[in-house]
Amino acid sequence: xxxxxxxxxxxxxxxxxxxxxxxxxxxxxxxxxxxxxxxxxxxxxxxxxxxxxxxxxxxxxxxxxxxxxxxxxxxxxxxxxxxxxxxxxxxxxxxxxxxxxxxxxxxxx
Amino acid sequence: xxxxxxxxxxxxxxxxxxxxxxxxxxxxxxxxxxxxxxxxxxxxxxxxxxxxxxxxxxxxxxxxxxxxxxxxxxxxxxxxxxxxxxxxxxxxxxxxxxxxxxxxxxxxxxxx
Numbered sequence: 118x119x120x121x122x123x124x125x126x127x128x129x130x131x132x133x134x135x136x137x138x139x140x141x142x143x144x145x146x147x148x149x150x151x152x153x154x155x156x157x158x159x160x161x162x163x164x165x166x167x168x169x170x171x172x173x174x175x176x177x178x179x180x181x182x183x184x185x186x187x188x189x190x191x192x193x194x195x196x197x198x199x200x201x202x203x204x205x206x207x208x209x210x211x212x213x214x215x216x217x218x219x220x221x222x223x224x225x226x
Numbered sequence: 227x228x229x230x231x232x233x234x235x236x237x238x239x240x241x242x243x244x245x246x247x248x249x250x251x252x253x254x255x256x257x258x259x260x261x262x263x264x265x266x267x268x269x270x271x272x273x274x275x276x277x278x279x280x281x282x283x284x285x286x287x288x289x290x291x292x293x294x295x296x297x298x299x300x301x302x303x304x305x306x307x308x309x310x311x312x313x314x315x316x317x318x319x320x321x322x323x324x325x326x327x328x329x330x331x332x333x334x335x336x337x338x
Contacts, residue, residue, distance in 0.1 A: 120268070148325030159230075159316055159329035160269070167325065205268055209325035212257070213282065216268040 123206055123217030131225050136193040138204060138220040145186035146208030146215075151178075154203045154219075163204075164191070196224050228252055230330035232317050238336045239307050247302040247333045249317030257281070258300045259327065260292055261316040269316055275300060287311075307337045 123140045130136060140149070148167055152160035164175050166182035166189060173180055179192045189208075193200055201224050206217040231250040239245050251258050257276045261269035262285075271284035275294040286292075289307075294300040304311060318329045 150325070150327065152329075157314070157332070157334065159318075159331045162326065162328060165324075165326050207327065209327070212274070212276070213271070214259070214327050218268055219266075 121206055121208060121215055121217040123220055125220060126218065127221040127223070129223045129225065130196055132196060132198060134196055136196055136200070136222060137190060138206075139188060139190040140206035140208075140217045141188040142208055142215070143187065144208075144210065146210045147186075148209035149180070149182050149189040150207040150209065150214070151180050151189070151191045152205045152207065154205060156202075160205055193222075196222075198224050198226055200224050230317055230319050230328055232315075232330035232333050234333060235331065236334050236336075238338065240338055241307055241309065243307050243337075244303070244305045245307060245335060246304070247315055247317075247335075249300045249302070249330060251298055251300070251317070251319030252321075252328055254321065255319035255328070256322045257320045258294055258298075259318045259320070260286075260300070260302050261318065261329075263314040263316060263332075272302070304335070307335075309337050311335060312337045 121140045121142045151163045154160040164180040170184045171182040177194045203219045208215045233248045259274045260272040263269045272286040274282045278294040292302045314332045316332045
């Protein structure tokens, strides 16, 4: 199936730094989703975006739905150790969800 | 708030055995999805159900089957298990028309 290009693949940052990751696709989506997954656990929905250009925040997280509907980014401000995990983007179209390859985030205290 | 419930959380089987995973979606969510996730990979779509009818099939092996019952819970049946079937299996549910997807905590299958 279709896969989204997510970058970077991994990040090592100092506590307190800001983080940015993004997803791109050759196809348009109706909804963009961002998830965080801890080892051995299910992905947890962080933010859902519903229309092109939409900018949504959830605490220290901010995500945007690209105006072309083919991309999205997620920013995390002032990172803390519990932000460690794998972040996935997902696009929704035609009753199907397509996932990015994930960004592994490590926060160094 | 109620979440997607999966059982069992962990399962160990021998090759060629059969396994059954269960999923209870969030109430009033009309679509259920099953995913397989290997180490370091993103979730791979297996199969989905809309209002208890199979709606889409992904990379689900012929050895696997699934169904959704009248109470909306779903089961993934896996037969003739192979070593390569060892993975995390997730069920997720979605409320109609929202484009949102909520995952369960997963079932870890280990095939020895």
